[in-house]
Amino acid sequence: MLQYSKYQGLGNDFLLVDGRDAAASEECFGLTPERIQRLCDRRFGIGADGVILAVPPREGGELRMRIFNADGTEPEMCGNGIRCLARFLADSDGDAPGRCWQIETLAGRIVPELQDDGTIRVDMGAPFLEPAAVPTTLPIGDAGIPQGQLEACGASFLVGAAGMGNPHVVIPVEDVDAVDLERFGAALEVDAAFPARTNVHFVQVLDPGHLVMRVWERGAGPTLACGTGACATLVVCHRLGLAEREARVDLPGGPLWIAWDGATDHVMMTGPAEAVFDAVLAPSLWGEAPETSGPDASQDLPFTPATAEPFTAEPAKAGLAEEATPAPPPVDCATVCVQGCIRPEACPSAAARARVEALLSSSSLDDLVNLATSSLESRTRARFERDTGRPG
Numbered sequence: 001m002l003q004y005s006k007y008q009g010l011g012n013d014f015l016l017v018d019g020r021d022a023a024a025s026e027e028c029f030g031l032t033p034e035r036i037q038r039l040c041d042r043r044f045g046i047g048a049d050g051v052i053l054a055v056p057p058r059e060g061g062e063l064r065m066r067i068f069n070a071d072g073t074e075p076e077m078c079g080n081g082i083r084c085l086a087r088f089l090a091d092s093d094g095d096a097p098g099r100c101w102q103i104e105t106l107a108g109r110i111v112p113e114l115q116d117d118g119t120i121r122v123d124m125g126a127p128f129l130e131p132a133a134v135p136t137t138l139p140i141g142d143a144g145i146p147q148g149q150l151e152a153c154g155a156s157f158l159v160g161a162a163g164m165g166n167p168h169v170v171i172p173v174e175d176v177d178a179v180d181l182e183r184f185g186a187a188l189e190v191d192a193a194f195p196a197r198t199n200v201h202f203v204q205v206l207d208p209g210h211l212v213m214r215v216w217e218r219g220a221g222p223t224l225a226c227g228t229g230a231c232a233t234l235v236v237c238h239r240l241g242l243a244e245r246e247a248r249v250d251l252p253g254g255p256l257w258i259a260w261d262g263a264t265d266h267v268m269m270t271g272p273a274e275a276v277f278d279a280v281l282a283p284s285l286w287g288e289a290p291e292t293s294g295p296d297a298s299q300d301l302p303f304t305p306a307t308a309e310p311f312t313a314e315p316a317k318a319g320l321a322e323e324a325t326p327a328p329p330p331v332d333c334a335t336v337c338v339q340g341c342i343r344p345e346a347c348p349s350a351a352a353r354a355r356v357e358a359l360l361s362s363s364s365l366d367d368l369v370n371l372a373t374s375s376l377e378s379r380t381r382a383r384f385e386r387d388t389g390r391p392g
């Protein structure tokens with residue numbers, strides 16, 4: 001039974017799974033790109049823009065965030081997602097305002113902090129403005145960022161680009177509501193100037209401290225908000241002379257406050273994140289384990305980075321293929337061992353499996369259902385107490 005919680009930040013919604021105690025080989029919980037697509041499907045599944053796993057750290061942080069787009073690919077970072085994760089951790093652990101988390105991501109260490117008013121302020125780190133780091137083939141223009149002209153569906157756009165770990169193209173327009181987002185977003189996401197595909201943002205400048213934007217996300221399509229996108233948009237607009245270093249950025253799902261600190265070069269993002277519900281996954285939604293082709297399948301890693309082409313970059317951006325502890329190769333037992341354990345002499349999940357077997361043999365089905373229900377209930381009560389100040 002997979003316990004998960006749904007959270008949303010400005011309508012950018014995610015399924016969160018707490019795997020902070022998971023063994024390395026079990027941290028994907030049997031998730032595969034196909035299963036993620038099914039869970040994220042808004043009609044046949046639960047519905048979400050992505051899935052987020054909280055897993056054990058590898059580089060001295062407190063935990064690691066893995067985020068998967070609705071298409072099953074693994075991007076480097078997610079701004080709204082990390083606020084949702086912070087809120088989820090605070091709800092799970094009973095943390096108070098002022099709590100910061102050192103969270104490892106494929107875009108490096110990111111630090112969200114719970115504010116007194118319940119919002120989350122995130123130190124998103126410094127933007128990437130070198131073309132190779134975005135990555136883009138657009139050259140550096142007169143604003144000192146990658147710039148150029150892109151053609152899509154017979155139209156021509158003057159664009160700027162920036163990376164927040166993940167790639168973004170930003171297109172200032174006169175009237176953001178008039179943009180055919182479905183058409184141009186889909187075309188620009190796979191423009192050849194962005195070898196790892198890109199998130200696409202159209203922005204209208206209301207005044208230098210107030211921007212309004214619409215978002216087409218790589219791997220998810222049109223979404224109600226994109227945190228990394230809002231940061232990249234402020235950075236590009238500032239460099240183009242259209243915005244101050246701080247601005248309110250209105251997205252379809254609501255506003256974010258973005259500030260690009262001149263001293264540290266870090267971008268700070270402040271906005272909300274809310275719990276929607278906690279639940280246990282219905283086994284029927286999980287579907288069959290994907291087919292595997294024998295022992296060689298142990299080399300197959302279950303997720304691909306959110307890139308169109310194989311993409312070589314710094315390890316932090318290249319996804320699972322570059323993960324920090326490569327030997328022995330990680331085994332996703334749920335997918336590659338369906339015909340039997342492929343590494344019986346050193347099964348990485350043996351200890352965890354023994355614990356599960358012990359629990360299963362000493363518990364009835366009713367016990368297990370009660371266990372899951374009471375854990376969900378205690379989360380819901382804790383949240384009720386926090387929000388109302390009354391006992392749950």
Ligand SMILES: N[C@@H](CCC[C@H](N)C(=O)O)C(=O)O
Nearest residue numbers: 075078079080166226227228
């Ligand atoms: N919604 C996110 C970004 C999620 C990742 C993105 N789709 C990508 O592939 O880069 C955000 O809030 O930043």
